[in-house]
Amino acid sequence: MKPERGPLRVALLGCGVVGTEVVRLLREQAADLAARVGAPLELAGIAVRRPDRVRAGVDRSLLTTDAQALVTRDDVDIVIEVIGGIEPARTLMLEAMKTGKSVISANKALLAEDGATLFAAAREYGSDLYYEASVAGAIPLLRPLRESLVGDHVHRVLGIVNGTTNYILDQMDTHGAGFNDALEEAQALGYAEADPTADVEGFDAAAKAAILAQLAFHTPVTAADVHREGITEVSAADVAGAKGMDCVVKLLAICERVPSEDGRNGRGVSVRVYPAMIPRSHPLASVREAYNAVFVEAESAGSLMFYGAGAGGAPTASAVLGDLVAVARNVVGGTPGPVEVTYAKLPVLPMGETVTRYYIQLDVADEAGVLATVAEAFAQHGVSIQAVRQVGLGEEAQLVVVTHRAPDAALSATVRGLRGLDIVREVASVMRVEGEE
Amino acid sequence: MKPERGPLRVALLGCGVVGTEVVRLLREQAADLAARVGAPLELAGIAVRRPDRVRAGVDRSLLTTDAQALVTRDDVDIVIEVIGGIEPARTLMLEAMKTGKSVISANKALLAEDGATLFAAAREYGSDLYYEASVAGAIPLLRPLRESLVGDHVHRVLGIVNGTTNYILDQMDTHGAGFNDALEEAQALGYAEADPTADVEGFDAAAKAAILAQLAFHTPVTAADVHREGITEVSAADVAGAKGMDCVVKLLAICERVPSEDGRNGRGVSVRVYPAMIPRSHPLASVREAYNAVFVEAESAGSLMFYGAGAGGAPTASAVLGDLVAVARNVVGGTPGPVEVTYAKLPVLPMGETVTRYYIQLDVADEAGVLATVAEAFAQHGVSIQAVRQVGLGEEAQLVVVTHRAPDAALSATVRGLRGLDIVREVASVMRVEGEE
Known part of the structure; x- marks a missing residue:
């Protein structure tokens, strides 16, 4: 016995x-x-x-x-x-x-x-x-990825994985606060550290993105592989622009399998952290205050979301x-559980090859031919415009442009091109748009 | 080797x-x-x-x-x-x-x-x-309950676990449709079976509630133990009443640990399925169409939610x-995984002992003393009123009463008492209120 x-x-x-x-x-x-x-x-x-x-x-x-x-x-x-x-x-x-x-x-x-x-x-x-x-x-998240979805094929993980930045962006969205005021409030309430760098610059989210990508795609990913942009540059104008689009700005951790033309496994993975607009109808948009939530899209399981407190003792x-x-x-x-398997060994693609969409707000001269000149700047880089809208007149004239999906390198080259145009007084806001096809 | x-x-x-x-x-x-x-x-x-x-x-x-x-x-x-x-x-x-x-x-x-x-x-x-x-x-749900939360202490599981009824109630909420019209539409779209009994009478949800309760509380629970009410009696008036309360009607599966006065394990569990109002601010309220979601409240983990497609091949x-x-x-x-443990063996309490809140809408005679008579009917059963509001005048006069938490037996005895009052022309709507303390 x-x-x-x-x-x-x-x-x-x-x-x-x-x-x-x-x-x-x-x-x-x-x-x-x-x-x-x-x-x-x-x-x-x-x-x-x-x-x-x-x-x-x-x-x-x-x-x-x-x-x-x-x-x-x-x-x-x-x-x-x-x-x-x-x-x-x-x-x-x-x-x-x-x-x-x-x-x-x-x-x-x-x-x-x-x-x-x-x-x-x-x-x-x-x-x-x-x-x-x-x-x-x-939030039980790694275990579902490691075990429950192990017989499925994960296409994308889209998550709010940092409570501090979500609190700040939520305050900016709800009360129209600027970044600095919202940060101060978060610090006063204990949601942000005295030195908030790790949170607001996206380092914390990038580390989590690397862990999630590795599990989702069975491929080695380190924090250094993650393209990272923080929220310190997010302005009240960006947040207002998102509202005008019926979107909300969230700091997203995105892990994506990039499909190849011939194989299901894809030609690589894209892992990135940045503030982006998502539609208010997206389940992640209603994640308020310091809560975390992660949205997983898998071939058979469809869309799943995991929600809860992301930190705290x-x-x-x-x-x-x-x-x-x-x-x-x-x-x-007497037997250990499953060990990580990174057998897929997909390459992590550079940000420039990641396909995404841009929202761009331009202060422009109110004169004939502006739209044609701007449209030409997009066309030069092969970026197709989904919608363009003029807001205001004269000195206040603004163009709001939303692109179709395009490689990030082409999109950022377009923005550089726009900055060089005489009729563009300022590129007032540039933000990626995520959460829809 | x-x-x-x-x-x-x-x-x-x-x-x-x-x-x-x-x-x-x-x-x-x-x-x-x-x-x-x-x-x-x-x-x-x-x-x-x-x-x-x-x-x-x-x-x-x-x-x-x-x-x-x-x-x-x-x-x-x-x-x-x-x-x-x-x-x-x-x-x-x-x-x-x-x-x-x-x-x-x-x-x-x-x-x-x-x-x-x-x-x-x-x-x-x-x-x-x-x-x-x-x-x-x-939706990975059993594994988190079986494994991730196994070191925690689950207080409550509150879930939308039947897509058919959620689709019907969502249509009633969004378009003001009646139950029969919404059911027909669900059948036309393939969300409901030709014989919808298992879904609309809550049998499907009750079976799932039994499985969830057993895992959450390590206690044996069968479908026969589950108090079950379907959604066939939910009227457009109920849904409109919920709107007036800034609530939405959902068919909820609720598994709750009922605390005792002296011990943490509680004196039993309550497992029930019925349509109830939940506040629109509750994460479950935004679960639309045929989606499922389960909200778990645990002592250390806090509130968690799991969301996704609840059915389909x-x-x-x-x-x-x-x-x-x-x-x-x-x-x-060479070793099996964890076997179910039902070591806690808590009793399943009868519905009458379950503590909940009622929303009651009464068509009343518009005369002096009505409120006093109605209030007395609640007091007789020890039910405390949280809010009361008169809507309309004369022939259209209605009282809307929301109670504090009380045992279900006392609440249903109160409703029987109200039905026997001369000044109450009709009890137009009775619905439980869940999702808040």
Whole structure:
């Protein structure tokens, strides 16, 4: 007869906002977790930098500053990494796998920069590596992509994956606020950091886009592969222009399979983060405040959307616990779960080859022949105009142009061409349009 | 050295709309599926009742009318059941598990009526039993509940899980159509069956509610436990009344943990299906046409929503394939996935004990003292009024009353009391209000 399984021992790396929530859930949900895993879960130790800091509900005797010793201890089965950053997180996770532990991580930066090294180690040592919490907090997103849609063919992932920027853009849309005012309000409410660079410049969203693209297309993608534009240049005029188009401006993470002429797998993938207009009728348009949502288009499943709180200690800890139960069951059962497969190895295409649509607003001289001159600038680059509209007269005259789909290189060359025209006083707004065919 | 793994052999029971899509995906995605599973997947046979029927893209040499022989064949590893109904599906699935096969099913009726027998067999024979396709088509919902949220504590599941009724109610809301006109249109467009009973009377939604409640609360729930009301009685007046409240009428499947005074697990669960008003600001309110969406409230994860096409051959087949890859990986790895755990065994509370809110519209005599008499009828049953509003005058006088939360038994006793009052000419509309605290 199989002997009764003793407790599974868990080491926690980091004990900040997420870590303390993980400790709380492990204690409060202990009976439930044991029933679901088939064995009790027990905290073996918690690695922190400042053991003297007060952490409510955390047993101080478990604290250690020697993370290296903790992850290699023989009596540890599973390591949860919630330190963040590249090092020492990477070394600690690799050490843990090397000594037979399975690993759960919420570290989007590391997974987006060097996931390949971690996946290779997981394969080599037969370890589990789960990281649901790294993208969109508690929204179950990686597991559906990794597992539920694994028999389907994903065409596109379109997501709002950064709560800070969504809050700012939502304020700009709802109250007509400028970027700086909306940022200040977000900071006052705790939605934005004192240094908001990682959020407003799109670095956070780009890391998540890399992780999503890799899972959706089974192809290696790092954060450096992602074309990235932040929202600091989004003006009240851009937001008003979107309203005029019955659209809303959102910072989108877009992962797209680019079809080739002959094969279904496509000639590559396009992975990009930028502010873009989407129609108000699109399900993503109604995602308000700091919520996150990810829209997935798959061949058979059609359009799916996943919505929820994308950050915060409790939601992130919930995602960690979901992974912990899966990993613990695998440990009890003696077999690891599925390892990442990047067998498709599609190339990541440069932004210039990505096909998209532009909305362009021009301050123009109000004189005969303006429209012909502008239209010629588009035609020179092979860009076809879907709609053009004149707004205002005289000194206030503006042309609003929406293009058909065209390669981004042709579109940006067109904008450069427009800037060089005498009759164009200013290119007042340029924004991509997404979310429709 | 481990020998190279031969192909995994799959038996398909049923080859209708979903079955033919499964066959197509198995063929078209063969290379991808093999890469993800670690072994090729091969169709061993397809059990059908009418082998002479034309099925595009289906190899006729695989067809058999002897389902019993197919599921017990030694060269079959995995059985996919897309026949529907209770028998012979149940017997075939049990035979398959008994002879060592793992089973994937899209059969909501069977899982909701007698899931317990199937789960017991899966446990006894060490088989996998996966059934993502049984609820909400391709929307990954069961897997998040089974796995991602397993370390969390689900309070409530609130869902639109029937596309037909959502299409009808959406038409009534958008165009002011009556129920019968909207049903006819849904039938003309293929969204409703010639005999629409299973959809419009809520049987389909009730089966899905039972499956969701069981997973969310780890407690056995069958379709017979679900309080069920359909939408045939929903009138244009109800829909207009909802509009006046800035609400929309949706057929909701609601699974709720009912808290006790002393313990977190609650004194039971409430599982019910009925048309109810929800605020237009609620994420479920914007679910249009035949789409499905399920809103989950969990302690740590907060509010999550899952949205997509809830039915159709291709979406359902996508969910089956997702399960197939998971099960096939487990077969290759030699260990089954997690079996259902219903360790919590919470009682299902009768509808009368469920706490909810009522919207009541009364045609009343326009005379002094009416409001006092009506208010007294509520007070007699301990029901507290949140808001009351008079609409119209004289012969047209109406009172609109919205209650605070109260046990359903007290609310329905109040309505009976109102019907017996001389000054109440008619109770024009009674509808529950959900989606807010």
